[in-house]
Amino acid sequence: QSVLTQPPSASGTPGQRVTISCSGSSSNIASNYVYWYQQLPGTAPKLLIYRFTQRPSGVPDRFSGSRSGTSASLAISDLRSEDEADYYCAAWDDSLSAYVFGPGTKVTVL
Amino acid sequence: EVQLVESGGGPVKPGGSLRLSCAASGFTFGTNSMNWVRQAPGKGLEWVSSISSSSNNIYYAESVKGRFTISRDNAKNALFLQMNSLRVEDTAIYFCTRDYDSFALDFWGQGTLVTVSS
Numbered sequence: 001q002s003v004l005t006q007p008p009s010a011s012g013t014p015g016q017r018v019t020i021s022c023s024g025s026s027s028n029i030a031s032n033y034v035y036w037y038q039q040l041p042g043t044a045p046k047l048l049i050y051r052f053t054q055r056p057s058g059v060p061d062r063f064s065g066s067r068s069g070t071s072a073s074l075a076i077s078d079l080r081s082e083d084e085a086d087y088y089c090a091a092w093d094d095s096l097s098a099y100v101f102g103p104g105t106k107v108t109v110l
Numbered sequence: 111e112v113q114l115v116e117s118g119g120g121p122v123k124p125g126g127s128l129r130l131s132c133a134a135s136g137f138t139f140g141t142n143s144m145n146w147v148r149q150a151p152g153k154g155l156e157w158v159s160s161i162s163s164s165s166n167n168i169y170y171a172e173s174v175k176g177r178f179t180i181s182r183d184n185a186k187n188a189l190f191l192q193m194n195s196l197r198v199e200d201t202a203i204y205f206c207t208r209d210y211d212s213f214a215l216d217f218w219g220q221g222t223l224v225t226v227s228s
Contacts, residue, residue: 039155044220056214098170099145101147104155
């Protein structure tokens with residue numbers, strides 16, 4: 001059981017906007033940075049978002065992050081077939097003194 | 111170009127030990143914290159351990175505390191994970207990752223597979 005919760009799946013058609021939620025608590029999301037990672041099938045994860053909203057160089061601005069209280073969200077706009085992947089949220093947890101990942105959300109492009 | 115190359119994985123029996131290595135290149139290794147993250151077959155990501163640039167701050171997941179030891183050699187641009195008392199549930203791909211900014215893991219190796227089975 002992860003301390004961060006995500007929906008197991010999300011889907012949309014090309015061009016649509018998809019949002020993935022990540023729910024935590026006062027000891028993680030509410031008090032520390034939230035990160036988002038994308039893992040394409042058979043590859044290592046890739047950092048998409050850090051410090052809630054920042055994108056590393058090369059990550060398109062179709063990907064955006066936000067936080068409100070104990071929850072965070074990743075939005076993918078203008079959905080494309082290459083966005084089919086697993087998406088994980090992560091944050092440092094002060095109570096556990098550990099970096100925790102959510103269980104992951106599989107995004108399917110219909 | 112930043113490169114992280116893991117090695118040392120393989121089959122091992124329950125109770126056995128393995129030492130993973132990660133060779134880093136393309137950046138000033140001694141200025142970044144480093145982490146190990148693992149992924150069991152068909153499962154999600156699980157953070158394992160973190161070590162600061164000077165090895166002053168080290169953290170472990172509860173699931174490996176007391177059994178795994180993270181270390182680094184900045185002179186050799188290398189990160190290590192000594193794994194003792196291995197369990198079947200430690201079976202996973204182990205990724206070496208660079209910490210760009212307070213756990214923003216911006217570069218990942220290709221991973222090395224550890225299989226714990228009798």
